[in-house]
Amino acid sequence: MPIHYGSQALNYMTISSPLGTQIPQATGYAFALKTQNKPNCVICYFGEGAASEGDFHAALNMAGVFKVPVIFFCRNNGYAISTPAHEQFAGDGIASRGVGYGIKTLRVDGNDVLAVLKATQEARRMAVEQHEPVLIEAMTYRLGAHSSSDDPSGYRNKSEEETWRAKCPVLRFKLWLIAQGWWDEDQEEQRKQAHRSAIVNAMKKAEKIPAPTLEDLFSDVYDTPPWHLQEQYDALKAHIRKYPEAYPKTSWRLDHE
Ligand SMILES: Cc1ncc(C[n+]2csc(CCOP(=O)(O)OP(=O)(O)O)c2C)c(N)n1
Known part of the structure; x- marks a missing residue:
């Protein structure tokens, strides 16, 4: 889960997927x-x-x-x-x-x-x-x-969404800033462009980073991998060797061999 960030320096506990834990x-x-x-x-x-x-x-x-x-x-x-x-x-x-x-x-x-x-x-x-x-x-x-795997059109209608779109907090805050005389549409456009190019640049940079190695799937949790993880790792390696076509080179590499 790429959004499971955390920061010890900021006293920010790592986000967790199981609800409520x-x-x-x-x-x-x-x-x-x-x-x-x-x-x-x-x-x-x-x-x-x-x-x-x-x-x-x-x-x-x-x-x-x-x-x-x-x-x-x-x-x-x-x-x-x-x-x-x-x-x-x-x-x-x-x-x-x-x-x-x-x-x-x-x-x-x-x-x-x-x-x-x-x-x-x-x-x-x-x-x-x-x-x-x-x-x-x-x-x-x-x-x-x-x-990205959810499609809201299956459980709610457009008019409900439109009612809430008008109450969008970002839009409301923007209108409030403009009413205070602290912001305007030109500044808004410039800021949007700057953010857009920062994101595109970050994506381009990320795309150049090599795909993770197979070992990364099993590391970073235990100092010494427990036997059942080691077994799974060995089984996966054997499977890759047997059916290499099932594992495109970009996704999996056996770098640590
Ligand atoms: C214990 C547990 N049960 C089920 C899920 C599957 N699940 C992921 S998100 C979600 C809905 C969460 O709803 P809510 O807490 O209102 O968060 P939001 O819809 O705002 O993301 C469910 C059921 C899970 N992650 N953990």
Whole structure:
């Protein structure tokens, strides 16, 4: 998963694909911050779909009981891939659950950049000064597809999308900046062009990097590969030797032989 970045230097935990697993971890980190008396807090972002996992409930309950400095930031964009919110839960969104767990809760217009900033700052103040968990539910919409393998036309209609397109947070913020006299369409166009060429250049550069070696598929997790991974690695190598045409040279190389 190429979006699973993280940064130890920035205290940014690596993103994880299994939904909800990191919500209790966030409570755990916050518990550690509290025991060390640090003036910091943890923030954990997830979707309303992830909030259907049992992990969400365990995490909020534990945070509420132990009163630890964690902000649970739920982006409620109305869909868990193709499942609309009304098929996910019968209650009033995610905010009501925070109240149920005795956690201070804010619901904010997730398409209003400044409102989200203010809500997050306020939640941080409460978490750090009062050693309290806070839940934020940001109400928003996913205009694009969930992923490159998702086709939203199968589960929602164009008019729904158009209603939300008009509320696009980037567009709203742009109009606000223009109304303040701090931005204009020319600057917007120039900035877009600059971003576009930066991205095209980065893609060109990335395309020149050789494809990963076969070994990279198995490395970087364990110092010494466990036997079952070694077995799989050997089996794959044998398969490549037997059916080389199934593995285009650009995708797989047995460089470490
Ligand atoms: C434990 C688990 N179950 C199922 C999936 C498959 N899955 C990936 S994304 C997704 C929907 C997530 O919905 P939400 O949390 O609302 O996030 P968003 O739609 O905003 O990306 C599902 C079910 C998964 N990654 N992990």
